[in-house]
Amino acid sequence: MVVSDPGGDSDVLITGMAWSTALGSDLDGVWQALLSGATGMTAVPSAHPLRNDRAAVLPDLPVDLDPVRRQLEAGSRTLRAAVSDAGLDITDPRLRLVVGTSYGSHLDVPPDGLNVWGDALATEVGLARRPLVVSTACSAGSDAISVGAALIGAGEEEICVVGGVDVLTPAKRLGHSALGTMSPTALRAFDASHDGTILGEGAAFLVLEVGGSARARGAHRRGRMAGVGSANDATGPTAPDPSGDTVVRAVHAALASAGRGTAEVGVLNAHGSGTPVNDDVESRAFATAFANGEAAGAVAPVVFATKGAFGHTLGATGALEAVAVLLALRDGRVPPVPGLRTVMPGFPLPLPSGVPLPFTGDVGLSVTIGFGGFTTCLALEAPA
Structure with missing residues (x-):
């Protein structure tokens, strides 16, 4: 349970955040693009017949790169950016990573296990401690945030870096096409003509800190959990x-x-x-x-x-x-x-x-x- 103590030493503050999206990775730049109504949807060729060839891919991550490498690239650069935004050092031993993903790249390559992927991400960026990995389908990113907040609220951790990473792969596109959840036209949430979803990829991380410690170091506050x-x-x-x-x-x-x-x-x-x-x-x-x-x-x-x-x-x-x-x-x-x-x-x-x-x-x-x-x-x- 998250401690609800606004302004107190034990509340959970958000002191850093970063994202990698189909519209880019700059926080304010992407936000302004969203406000303008921009979309990152584009045609993405497939070797297999699909209900729709459109998807939202990271613009600077080649789609033909090995999916394991793509997952690590998306995760590592976003994780580093979030920690930097919080004014912290990635090697700080207080940092505990909690990361969520659905299947990551594991539908397309022989799985080593999601924990192995999490360990690889931690090693890639130089974290001092092993991460916790959450996989609860499309709620994995949210659940990773909730786990980190609970660890801080319970006094188990001082700083948690929490978030989610997932990349587009052929198997995921085929799966949603076969399930019929993929739209044959476009993604129109809550519109009278809505007829399905379109897949994308991305990563986002938030830095959660004990309120007292964050205030003591003069941390910038992005919000409160x-x-x-x-x-x-x-x-x-x-x-x-x-x-x-x-x-x-x-x-x-x-x-x-x-x-x-x-x-x-x-x-x-x-x-x-x-x-x-x-x-x-x-x-x-x-x-x-x-x-x-x-x-x-x-x-x-x-x-x-x-x-x-x-x-x-x-x-x-x-x-x-x-x-x-x-x-x-x-x-x-x-x-x-x-x-x-x-x-x-x-x-x-x-x-x-x-x-x-x-x-x-x-x-x-x-x-x-x-x-x-x-x-x-x-x-x-x-x-x-």
């Missing part, structure tokens, strides 16, 4: 529980651990995969989760989604979206949802279409929904 909620619907291997109850439980648990209520939420980054099933689940869940806040006359939180720009980055998605929430809290506005023209019937909360949308409030949520029923909600706060 306020709370985490997770749930599993155990409905099936891929599709989530259509009722949305699992998402509601995760949202309420995150806010409870943060000591906050639904009426205090200003912004919510949705999973927004663009599949009709997932979008419908989130629509139902948000209608239920925020019903009390609306009844009390609160302003409804603004919802946004970034997968139309970054692609569905699988195990990296929760970490990328946490960074996006922190930047939204900093600026008080969210980027338009790529491809959104006509909001799906019944969606209960404001969505930005075409232009950025401002909001008020210092609490943001990030929701991820993974295969296997893994649902995680992160509660983040603007820096004090």
Whole structure:
């Protein structure tokens, strides 16, 4: 459980962050591109027939590079950038890496084990300690963040570098094409014409620190890790529980651990995969989760989604979206949802279409929904 102690010595501060995306790796540059409605989707040739040849790939990482090497390259450069952003040395023995991925490169090459990949990443960047590796499908990045926050909240660690990495591979594209989750047209989250997702790749890391220690060293504050909620619907291997109850439980648990209520939420980054099933689940869940806040006359939180720009980055998605929430809290506005023209019937909360949308409030949520029923909600706060 995350310690909710705003301003206290034991709270969990976010002192650094970095991302590598299909739109680049500069924090503010990518954020401005998102605000302008840019997308990283492009045609990516495939040796196999697919429902769609488009994907969102890292622009400076050759797609024909060995997938193991691509995973390490994406992870190492982003990890170094996050630690540098926090003003720390990568060899500091206090750093504990917690990294999430779905299958990484392991669907396409004989697996050595995800722990071996994590060890290789730690060795690549010069970390002094072995990492913890989390693999909970598309919620892996969020769950890595939650594990690091829990370790700090329990007094087990002083500094955790947390996040997710996943790369595009032929097997992943074939799998989603065969499952029918890949859109034959484009990723249009929460649009009336949504018909599936498009895959992408990326990496993101955040540096979490004990509040007292971070303040003592004069660390720059990107935000505060306020709370985490997770749930599993155990409905099936891929599709989530259509009722949305699992998402509601995760949202309420995150806010409870943060000591906050639904009426205090200003912004919510949705999973927004663009599949009709997932979008419908989130629509139902948000209608239920925020019903009390609306009844009390609160302003409804603004919802946004970034997968139309970054692609569905699988195990990296929760970490990328946490960074996006922190930047939204900093600026008080969210980027338009790529491809959104006509909001799906019944969606209960404001969505930005075409232009950025401002909001008020210092609490943001990030929701991820993974295969296997893994649902995680992160509660983040603007820096004090």
